[in-house]
Amino acid sequence: MHPAGPAAQVISQLWWVLLAGAAAIFLFVAALIALAWRRPPGETEERRFVVWLGLAFPMTVLAALLAYGLVVGERLLPRATPDLVRVQAEARQWDWRFGYDDAPGRVTENLLHIPAGRPVDVAITSVDVVHGFWVPRLAGKLDAVPGHVNLLRIEADSPGRYEGLGSEFNGAGYRDHRFTVIAHDAEGWRAFLRGETP
Amino acid sequence: MNALRRHRALSRIWASDPGLKGWFTTVNHTDLGRMFLFVATVFFVIGGILAMLIRAQLASPRSAFLGPDHYNQIFTMHGTIMMFLFAIPFFEGLAVYLLPKMLGTRDLAFPRLTAYGFWCYVFGGSMMIFALLAGIAPDSGWFMYPPLSSTIGAPGINSDFWLIGITFVEISAISAAVEITVTVLRYRAPGMKLSQMPIFAWYALVTAVMILTGFPPLILGSILLELERAFGLPFFQVAQGGDALLWQHLFWLFGHPEVYIIFLPAAGAISTILPVMARTTLMGYGWIVAAAVSLGVLSFGLWVHHMFTTGIPHMGLAFFSAASTLVAVPTAVQIFAWIGTLWKGRPSLHLPMLWLLAFFATFVIGGLTGVMVAIVPFDWQAHDTYFIVAHLHYVLVGGFVFPMIAALYYWMPHFTGRRTYFKLGNVAFWLVVPGFHGTFLALHWAGLLGMRRRIDTYESGQGWEVINIIASISGFVMAIGFALVLIDVVVNAVVAVRGSRDPWGAGTLDWAMPTPAAPYNFASLAQVTSRDPLYEDPELPVRLARGEGYLGDPGRGRRETLTVEIGTGAPRYIVVFPGNTALPVLMSAITGLFFLGMLIKAYWLVPISALGVTLCALLWVWGLGRPAPEEALPVGRGLSLHTAAEAADPPGWWGSVFLLLANGTFFGSLLFGYAFLFSIAPNWPPPAYLEPGALPVVLVLAGAGLTFLGSRIGTVVGQGMAPVGLALIAGAALPVLSESPDPTLHAYDATVWVFVGYGLLHCLVGMLMWSVVMLRRLSGHSADTTLGAMRIARLWSDYTLLVALLTAAAIGLPGVLT
Incomplete structure (x- = not known):
């Protein structure tokens, strides 16, 4: 947590991004659950929960995250440089x-x-x-x-x-x-x- | 006949033996389910005590409470017990108890196998606890990486306890999985389509198939490592062509599916309990089934994410990183379908629901940190630190223990027939859940500050002290909470007042019986037309008790139930179950002697006990079936059916299919291991490949032809030809092994020996099976009633032929081609 080199620096930055994202998602899910007690019962659209929240939402987030992770991973690779x-x-x-x-x-x-x-x-x-x-x-x-x-x-x-x-x-x-x-x-x-x- | 007289008549037929004897001779799923749950809970307590020792040790820096030798045994056994002796058996217990009741039938497919599995679990688990008490427990970490766990790093008997004890326990997992699969597919209430099954049955089915395909790699790995330790076959020693990474692949090929094997049953319980707690029905049944199946499939594609730091090429890392994040999608589908269910209904805050809320809070955090470590660069930093420890406890405790406590409170009225009465459970809840988060939330941070897992103590001044003392205190609070849960359960079971039949207002068939359950479950079997039969027809329990369903007439005086078509649920035939017997406990005790002989290197005991097991198995099989066919028998509601004894696909055939699925995965893992060593291990090729010449090839081909033909003739002559053919195949082993006399020279030679040994074993089993079929015919059994047995033998011998041909190719080709 006290990075002193470029690799550790990138990973540390990655962590803060991950933490912020995770906290936001957690609060979102917790709010959704809490709302179940707050709203009158009734027909709830299945598509909204299963397709949008269950499929589309995580796929979008994960695709972005994965791309970010791969880019970071590329930067950590032992590539040839002159002063190696x-x-x-x-x-x-x-x-x-x-x-x-x-x-x-x-x-x-x-x-x-x-x-x-x-x-x-x-x-x-x-x-x-x-x-x-x-x-x-x-x-x-x-x-x-x-x-x-x-x-x-x-x-x-x-x-x-x-x-x-x-x-x-x-x-x-x-x-x-x-x-x-x-x-x-x-x-x-x-x-x-x-x-x-x- | 009125309901009470029917109850008495059925109870006489189905009851276990009275008194102490009944514990050992019972084959009833209600008894055995309870026994499984009880023993698993005992192991949970032992594992929990070890956890408390760990937290006591880590509470302060430079602790002198435990030395590294004890500490290493304690954390190894904590993980091992919780994974193998608590989580999996607890699921087995719950499924064994619940499935027949939910599916509306009277017992599991193979009652004696339930008992055999249970006793293997008890004996194997006792071996591990003995090692712990004697101070010679495994100490290489619960995933037992060689060479540390092999003779180089662990010359004592410690690792042998793990390899042999856990393999012994796995017998129970495999047999329970075979049984659950066949039960879900064939043993349902008449009319219950696959799409009308209680959602828990779907989860149990997926989990069982995952056990059948997930455990064999571990069993193979354990056998290979034990062969290395006991006889010097160098599968994991790099100097002689082995590779330490082979173990890691085999282990995690099991180990990651294992995580979902633990989570899916819990998800099944959630999907069952949550709608009832929200007074509605489950949202997205089809989606949830699809999510469970895809989780099962995906989980086999991400074992490498436990090995991101072992030097896997970057492309490989990218693939497995993608697969690991992808697995979050079906999980999200389930989570949001559950939240949608809550929105749809009027959610209550009964105790089971409280525990489900704890599940949501905990598991979502565990899932999110799981996505984090699926990102390779982050994993490189977090791997093997307390971040991982915290993550896995969030997933396993949040994703298994909390839902299981919800299940415990939900089904407790069913177990005991009493109302949950005392409020101790609420106090326990408020101790366990905050205690848990107090223990593990901050430990994420300790991991990021560089605290490695598995260190026995640490120096002060690294910023870890406060985190660790908070974690330890919270850990003890959590432990007190768990103790209160146990006390609550005991008190409720003993002194609470009698309750109503369906206290939660659930719709599944498990609540369509008086509680505690009678040994026969249902006085007659329901005709099912919907997913929640009790919502459709609240009077159903009364009508079943009056005998208005199927098999309501106990007149034939034997334990009967029905099997159905897989898809439609149409009744197919009558199954007659075996009665109480001590054979399973005897057979598992002799199996235990086999493993004990391996463990203490008393090798003379091994063949004797193998013979004993074989004799038990023959006794077991001989009691099945009948000499002459019965005509179609009335089963009630105007229907008449034949018994399974005359069927071409009796339950044993289906059981064999799924046992062979596990067996085939085992053989596939062996081929994988061979290919892995061949292509990756450093010191390959071996000094020489085998060139055994034409004789073994001729023997295998001739034997295969003879067996294939004989097994299809269908007369006594054919049944005599088949074992002769198998004997010819077995004969090929001699020239092959004489070419490679010393399996300790190189991993290649060792692999050849394992291939040959595996083939020989199957030839022997096939010969025995055909001999039994032939003897049956000669002793006067009709062709009709031996048809099923013959098809089982054919299934096994066909598999053996496939193994023989693949083995011949795998052993022979490198020598021919080079």
């Missing part, structure tokens, strides 16, 4: 290991370094059970499935530390299955790639 950074995330019970295309051989434990202001593709996999990769303030989540590699696009607007979580229940150590994302400024990122940051 690629990292790997490998989950195990109950640790995370991260590798970097720009610094081959470099492995960090429970600490993911990324550059701020640039899109980062995280290639997520697992060596044992199913895990989930989630940095709530930067993007949605994606599962780490043994034998499969899933690609998630994340981006941090500004340098800082962001909490990351294992987000698929994975046994006794689930609660503390976390990691930290450190978003560097351009200089800090270069320093990290040179191996100067621990």
Whole structure:
């Protein structure tokens, strides 16, 4: 709820739209029900309730919503861009290991370094059970499935530390299955790639 | 014969055994419906206690009340109990109790099967509770994702309890579903057209068909996972060609229909109760039926929305996202038809109506948050957080528990024959409903603040403390409310005053009998001409009691009812039901030994108990039918009909059709799983495909030909040919398995073994069936009275042939083509 990157930003905006729409529909339905006690009984047209309210109304709302969702979804896709950074995330019970295309051989434990202001593709996999990769303030989540590699696009607007979580229940150590994302400024990122940051 | 003497005569015929023995030998749907409802309520209480433990643990940060090992068992069992041991059986209980009464008949299609299912449920559920008390309950979450739930993540016996116990319980779901389907289609009051059925029967029919097609994928998944755990067949281990995602597909292929399997019966209850509470008739009957059917169909197209975060390609996501939002449309049709019904009538505020209002408020919110999570990007954020926990409780408690309490209060006068008298129910209502919203409304927000589901405790300072303490306190208020509901029910059942027959002024046939219901339901069966027979003819109950309907003469001294044509409801033949027997409870106990042997790895017990079950089944079947045909017998109102024993399509044939529907879905799921591994799993192809050569092909083709011919000859010779053909097919297993001696090497080999095992089992069943038919003929039964049995055997052997041919293609083709 405190978005710090474009993906989380879009999703947060989506949520407020969804909430407003849902609240309006709920109040509408509640009012319709309350009115049943307020009006004299009598013949009520079936078509009005079933066809207009039951069929036409939700179809219109849902079509609009779906289109909106798909557009947002498109924006979250990991598409090719020139300044793309690629990292790997490998989950195990109950640790995370991260590798970097720009610094081959470099492995960090429970600490993911990324550059701020640039899109980062995280290639997520697992060596044992199913895990989930989630940095709530930067993007949605994606599962780490043994034998499969899933690609998630994340981006941090500004340098800082962001909490990351294992987000698929994975046994006794689930609660503390976390990691930290450190978003560097351009200089800090270069320093990290040179191996100067621990 | 006057009404009282008729009542006594019928009661003698239909009554359960007296005393304690009666509990175990009863096959009467009224008894068993009540027993189902009672046991399901007990499991609801257990699940509720677990929920309270969860809320106690989460009330404050850094709680030391429960450690993760206990906590993981508790939330896993909370979900498992509520889904499998409460919700589904509660529906079964309600349907078992109500359906024959609403449809105007005397019992369900297969009374002994009702009892068998009930006892399987009790024994399987007890296994799970034993695990819970012993501290070895499953702890991988109620959807049991491998590899966490497999030997890698859960080496103990915990997961085995889930896989074996739940599969055992599923027997009851499948048998209840077969029974409900056949009952709704064939066991109605004469004249009741499909379009005149009480709306609840439509919902029950859709739900039952969904159980038949929704549960088999889960049963398959459970068997595969148990095979992996017990014998190392690597279906879900990626290194050997398995895939963890296979389980997720099979599980949610069941799991999403499951949600509607739970909601639809509740919607059926709402559609029944709401018009009565509004003193009018239901608006848009046809629309509602169409909505229920389309919900049933659509619900099978959206299982992937539980897997949006597993790395499904974007196009796939778009499709399933659209399907998931689309499912809101038939739901909206029902909601607005109900509101229209309220507008049409003069709605009251009796206790059942209050609970229906709670349903509206809760379920609409749950539906709206459901649409939210159907939008993929939002789901990526909300998935596996308390937002989902809150959403699913709104849908399940709002969409099932509240309408079921409405149903409880609505039908309580029927259960007890008494007026609801005390006002405790109103107090309970005002504790449960605000308590519920206090618990779960704020938890949406906790989820959006990043609180993951299934964490055993949390650190302070993340803004979750206030939400959680409110949720816990409200949760306890809600629990007190539920306890008051139970107390209210007990008190009312024991001490309230006698009430009138139809206290709500309803129009359906369930109120056309004295309450509490007599074991035979109706002293005679009504001729139905409209949707609400009691509105058309308020004197109907009296006339039925006087024996003016069908089968009002108990003179033949046996349990009789009528079956009808599916569409028109024209009377077709007389069914003679079996009497009280301990066979079902015995057979389910032996079935229990089979599962117990698997569970504790006492494998010697498995074949012995399988043999025991087979013997019970033979005893069961042998008692059916009669050696020589009876002539057409009078059934009253000037009509004479033959009995089912002489019919070409006896109830058993219809039951077989729907059991084979479930069975076929199981086999289809197996083919799906094979295709999934073949195309998606990483470590494929296997080192080598099977190339068993010509011998098995020849055996299968020759056997299939022989069986096909034999099953169509219709003489004892043909009945002898069919099992020989099936034996030839079974013989093909030997050369195939000798080519693939070790099923633990690769998921491919493991799959081959499962295919072959499935085929072998069906060959054996088919051989047994044909042997029974042949023995019947040899022991002097006429061709007329074995016709039905022969057609049942033919149905099964035809299915077996199809399975054999498909299996041969599935196993053989990859080897031939590569």
